[in-house]
Amino acid sequence: AQKITQTQPGMFVQEKEAVTLDCTYDTSDPSYGLFWYKQPSSGEMIFLIYQGSYDQQNATEGRYSLNFQKARKSANLVISASQLGDSAMYFCAMRVHNDMRFGAGTRLTVKP
Amino acid sequence: SQTIHQWPATLVQPVGSPLSLECTVEGTSNPNLYWYRQAAGRGLQLLFYSVGIGQISSEVPQNLSASRPQDRQFILSSKKLLLSDSGFYLCAWSEGSEKLFFGSGTQLSVL
Numbered sequence: 001a002q003k004i005t006q007t008q009p010g011m012f013v014q015e016k017e018a019v020t021l022d023c024t025y026d027t028s029d030p031s032y033g034l035f036w037y038k039q040p041s042s043g044e045m046i047f048l049i050y051q052g053s054y055d056q057q058n059a060t061e062g063r064y065s066l067n068f069q070k071a072r073k074s075a076n077l078v079i080s081a082s083q084l085g086d087s088a089m090y091f092c093a094m095r096v097h098n099d100m101r102f103g104a105g106t107r108l109t110v111k112p
Numbered sequence: 113s114q115t116i117h118q119w120p121a122t123l124v125q126p127v128g129s130p131l132s133l134e135c136t137v138e139g140t141s142n143p144n145l146y147w148y149r150q151a152a153g154r155g156l157q158l159l160f161y162s163v164g165i166g167q168i169s170s171e172v173p174q175n176l177s178a179s180r181p182q183d184r185q186f187i188l189s190s191k192k193l194l195l196s197d198s199g200f201y202l203c204a205w206s207e208g209s210e211k212l213f214f215g216s217g218t219q220l221s222v223l
Contacts, residue, residue, distance in 0.1 A: 006155075035211055043200060045214035091155060093212075098144050098163050100212060104155040 002027045004094050006103035013082045014111050020067070021077040021106045023092030033095040034075040036066065039105070040088040048090075051075060082110045114139035118203045118215030125222055131176075131190040133218050135203030138184065143205040145186040146212065147178055150200040162186060198222045 003026040013019035025034065036048040051059045051066045059066040067076040079086055087110045092103040118135045125131060137143050144163050148156040158171045160178035168178050175194060179187045186203060198221050204212040 033209060043217045043219075045202065045204075045212075047211045047213075050211055093156075095209060097209070098161060098169075099158070100146065100161075100206075101158060102148070102156040107153075 002029075002032075002094055002096050002099060002101050004092055004101050004103040006092055006106050008106045009104075010107045010109070012109050012111060013079075013086075015084060016081055018078060018080045019082055019108065021079070021090050021092075021108065023075045023077065023103060025073050025075060025092075025094045027094065027096055029096045031096070034066070034068070035093040035095065035100075036064070036075075036077045037091045037093060037102075038086075038088045039091060045091075049077065079108075084110050084112060086110050114205075114213065116203065116205055116213055116215045118218060120218060121216065122219045123221070125193050125220065127195055127222055128192045131188070131193050131197070131220070133188040133201055133203075133220075135186045135188075135215055136184055137186075137205045140184070140205070140207060142183060143207060145180060146204040146206075147186065147188050148202045148204065150202065150217075152199070156202065159188070193222045195222050 005024045032053045034051040038046045049059050049061045049064045049066050051068045058068050063080045065078045089105045089107050091105045115138045146161045147159040150156050162168050162180045177189050201218045203215040206212045
């Protein structure tokens with residue numbers, strides 16, 4: 001069975017600094033996708049970044065990058081130059097075929 | 113372009129009453145459809161997903177059910193709500209193995 005783990009319930013970061021949100025996963029299927037979503041207080045789910053299990057390069061999308069370490073089964077999200085608007089819940093997710101599971105989330109607070 | 117509609121935005125229901133939440137997708141065909149539930153301050157729990165009309169995969173045994181009567185319509189139902197059914201319900205769709213696109217959610221309070 002698939003499992004996604006986010007061990008940081010909450011994180012604080014100073015504005016303009018970088019922050020890493022941790023995510024580990026477990027699956028026996030060699031083909032899978034890893035995703036990060038942001039959920040502001042409004043409740044909407046905003047897609048941030050995607051990494052495929054066969055991708056050789058780490059994914060990047062603007063200030064977001066995904067540190068994919070396949071052997072360690074980790075897919076950490078790195079946010080560079082944090083902004084106040086980055087304060088939100090962040091969810092890591094893994095997709096195996098049509099099954100998409102989410103971690104428990106990390107609440108990020110950016111301090112001015 | 114594709115859009116997803118989920119309603120209502122908020123719902124307050126007494127214990128033991130029925131439930132019907134509807135989700136529709138426009139601008140695509142044969143999408144994968146999903147229902148998730150999120151308890152306050154917690155992660156998303158996968159409830160059901162569907163890869164086609166009449167095809168429903170249930171992930172959590174409970175008093176909820178899902179149906180897909182049309183290609184782009186996904187309905188979450190209950191015959192008798194429990195207090196523990198309270199939460200934020202999110203519908204989502206995807207094309208194949210692509211990312212999920214989420215609806216705006218329904219905040220359900222069972223009293």
